Amino acid sequence: MINHARSRNTTAVLDEGAGPPSRSRLSDADLSAMLLIRHFEKSLLKLFEQGFLHGTTHTCLGQEYVPVALTPLLRDDDHIFSNHRGHGHYLARYADPEGLLAELLGRAGAVCGGVGGSQHLLRERFLSTGVQGQSLPVATGVALHLKRSTPGALACVYTGDGTWGEGVVYEALNIAARWELPLLVVTENNGIAQSTPTAQQMAGDIGGRAAAFGIAYERFTDTDVNRLRAALRPLVEQVRHASRPFVVEFVTHRLGPHSKGDDSRSPAELRAVRAADWAAGYAAGHPEQFDRIDAEQSRRVERIVAEVLARPLTAWSPR
């Protein structure tokens, strides 16, 4: 599977195309993480409407399960490179919705003093940037460092599907493959980039792009965190031990607008996207657990919003 070939067809067991698999019961912790992200993101859209939030913010509604499935497989000494749609990546790594919300609202206790905002987060070995594709070579450089200094650690970089339009992505993949670096590229393919459907902007597919560089690849359409994590575990271990790049594609869905109110998809498209929401499916299969945790996290986020809004603005002075 990791033998440098495209392996789009080995994922059938996880593929919803092969008939809807039943949703396994998640741990309370995982479901809590996902619903924390869900309510966190929803609260942002509300805060925008209410005029408390400014600028731009990209919510990961619908995609929460990806970082929740992946993050426990990452180690403290791994580096994570997140992107513009990175709140879920952060919250799955750090149980710190307060710090993140403070960052977005420019309040005391902000992760980056309110300077970075939604798209520019840095904490320990977690870093996000707002320019598509830019972090691929940076992560490659970090992977080169790790290979020399901390064998077994890896650099994990999140991208969207649209980000594969940027040339520097290929420059980085070429180098990572040629130099055999521990780089894990996680692509959340939500079928759209801002307003442009993937099919309109991508010739071929992501599996083919990975294969072009002799990079191992796996594609997941499943949204079940237990199954995903089990399938991801050996792949992530392989990146560590073989010191080779790996591309993982998650076929996922963006439930919300690109940034704030900018969704130009048709009602039919939106219906299809909502029908694919993991949360609806999970709630149907495990109503008691879902409702309990959903209510918990909803209240939690509500409390956090109120608490953070009451904080003073951040202080900072230009260098």
Added chain:
Amino acid sequence: MINHARSRNTTAVLDEGAGPPSRSRLSDADLSAMLLIRHFEKSLLKLFEQGFLHGTTHTCLGQEYVPVALTPLLRDDDHIFSNHRGHGHYLARYADPEGLLAELLGRAGAVCGGVGGSQHLLRERFLSTGVQGQSLPVATGVALHLKRSTPGALACVYTGDGTWGEGVVYEALNIAARWELPLLVVTENNGIAQSTPTAQQMAGDIGGRAAAFGIAYERFTDTDVNRLRAALRPLVEQVRHASRPFVVEFVTHRLGPHSKGDDSRSPAELRAVRAADWAAGYAAGHPEQFDRIDAEQSRRVERIVAEVLARPLTAWSPR
């Protein structure tokens, strides 16, 4: 063959790997073109030694047959984008060694007034640039124009193997494929980029890179102009009529230094490269024709050098 799949294995009939095919007899015109280029390039190295030429110049010694095989398949309304190693491309298109030499020497009658020099040529629809990869998107834009205004015409762009390191190459391929544009990418894979062997800088291969974008691809190791041209003809026609990009790779050899005296290859490598020289092979098979035309072109270039060196310097004034 053109069905959007990698087809590295369909070239066996042309492949020297399948046993050395005999060299077919070339027309005097084709052989003259190749030997004109050979002597032109050799004269440049001499002019450098003698201190008449300055700056940088990349000779295409060993690769002469590529543009000679291809050019007659191109039409007047096609656009050609050449690169740093472009003298052969130019001379195969225009029987104008005087104008090109004048350009390199900054003498009257220079194609571009001596302003562009070796790497920056423009004549009608032939244009070269000295920045690797830069012309891929430009050629893609021209192809977009042609598709709308002159269906059947194409944009042909030459690249080396090392040039596939540049990200903008992939940006352009993605667009050309997605928009179904008549773009012919000709890669002269001479196994080296300046001093770096292809294997040291490229993960995977060019066929895989084309396949990643669903772009049809063909690879040639043969150096026989008659056979190459026959094989190329339907491919080029296909680009015109299907309006789709196509990548053609020529496995070739750089006989000379990268620029002037900068060849750091080992004696063994150089021996291998020289053994692959089409000219040596052809001379062995067709000694009479070769010697005759070789002497003709050698004298011709000698005359041209003397004539152009006697011209006054170009006049030009900054804008």
Added chain:
Amino acid sequence: MTAPRVAGDLNTALHRLFAEDERAMLLGEDVCDPYGGAFKVTRGLSTRYPHRVRNTPISEGALVGVASGLALAGDTAIAEIMFADFVTLAFDQLVNFASKSTAMYGRRLPLRLVVRCPTGGNRGYGPTHSQTPQKHLVGVPGLALYEVSPLHDNHTLLTRMLDDGVPAVLFEGKVLYGERMFTGGMVDDLFGYELTDGVARIRLHDPVPPDCVLITSGALVHRAVEALRELLLHDEIVAELLVVSRLYPVDRAPLLSLTGPARRVAVIEESTAGGTWGAEVAAALHPSLWGTLAAPIRLIHSLDSIIPAAAHLERQVLVQSGTIRHAVKELVNG
């Protein structure tokens, strides 16, 4: 009849241009309907001209290169870069191809190419989506820089840029999009404007010799006018404001004739400190104004800092009307 908003005026200008010029093509990320561009400037264009407007992949380098290719083949090419910050990704195409092509082949090769760049901050978009990168492209031979202003008709502007045959970048202050164009020589109750050789001059309806002449470009107009008011009403300083449309090359002649005998001149821009457009304007004007000036041309710009995301921090870094007022007072009162 209320004047159109700047985004609407740009949109109308593009529609007119497309109607007049069959070879006009437009490319960019998310420029097609129904989205119509991140700032809606291209709205309706792809519906009316489906074959001449294209959404590109997220490939700023290539999309500018493709536009250059169109222009090279004789088309009129307009490219949109979603945020001016990302023009960094098209630097090679602009600096080493488009601009050079017009001259490096030994003869003039006109190219009808405009690269549009929504620019600037004060909108809370954070460090990588708020910059004013004009300065980095000043001084590229064969590359002209322009900026949208609420005082200059956009159709006239685009036509001029294209007809010049010099590849050009058009910076569009994002804060302007929602503002209305000024029309009929009227700015507000105190100030009016007139256009001379492409430079808009904003001064009192009843002009008096100014204490100071300010030079700026579109994005700063509202903040500068606000400062003019405050200076007049609270500080008894009369300032005139010149708004240029072409940033580079600097239009020396009209600026010299309009700064005339002023003893104090300042240039205002949103760029952060260092290597600013204002330094170029000052270099262009100093030799002629030397004898008249009481002080070197004052450069008013944002701080030497990344641009923070939080609104209250962003305000600290970027030029505001208060920054202008303060600097002009200092300049005039010594």
Added chain:
Amino acid sequence: MTAPRVAGDLNTALHRLFAEDERAMLLGEDVCDPYGGAFKVTRGLSTRYPHRVRNTPISEGALVGVASGLALAGDTAIAEIMFADFVTLAFDQLVNFASKSTAMYGRRLPLRLVVRCPTGGNRGYGPTHSQTPQKHLVGVPGLALYEVSPLHDNHTLLTRMLDDGVPAVLFEGKVLYGERMFTGGMVDDLFGYELTDGVARIRLHDPVPPDCVLITSGALVHRAVEALRELLLHDEIVAELLVVSRLYPVDRAPLLSLTGPARRVAVIEESTAGGTWGAEVAAALHPSLWGTLAAPIRLIHSLDSIIPAAAHLERQVLVQSGTIRHAVKELVNG
């Protein structure tokens, strides 16, 4: 003992750096032995430190990004871009990542990162291989610009750049590589030099108050010294030359103290006209020197033109010693 050539001094500096700093890494196109870089500056390094020196593919954007990643992870990263012209391809990485990272996360994040760029013309390499692009990177918050000079020790320079923790670009005039370093305070029979706060001051062995102070950077030193001679011997003009090592941020304090009471100052650089480094130096010094100067700081640079390939045409465009002499005469004689 003859002084080493500039390329050799740089090479020695890199070898020392690698010996001293186990975390030092170097990346670039064709930097490994036996080739040792297009200009041989990295010769021997890959043989001695095979795991710390890497040939990259032809990917300027990524190679600067990879170097940033190394620096981010705590390494000392040195990247070589084969020709400074191609720094355009790394603009996004420099402007929107490396430099911003040091500040945009709300706290200072030092990065040990130097991007080396062989720069400039007068070698017949043509329009895309001869540029002096320093000016395009002036004014990026968090990005420092330096230039190699034959008067500044390269090991000291590299150490300073890295220890500052501010990502930096080092421009290296290609015409310098084959020239010898100046040592022992001696330039030639007429002129000597001394170093003050990083600025090298070239003046007569028996100094007299100069008619004019010239400011420049490494690549222009030989042309400027040639002009100093001619001015002295043929035009009876005494000029002093200040050679800076850091281009940006401009070192105001030493420049102000060394230009002192000069009534005439000029800045010399090879860049083509427009948005020049000189305009930034002038903007930095004018406010303090205003009272003393007889004329605005004169900017001496190449023409507003692409750089032609043919030697006789290239000479017309680029600053030569004659250009400097002529401009200084005009400045001094009014």
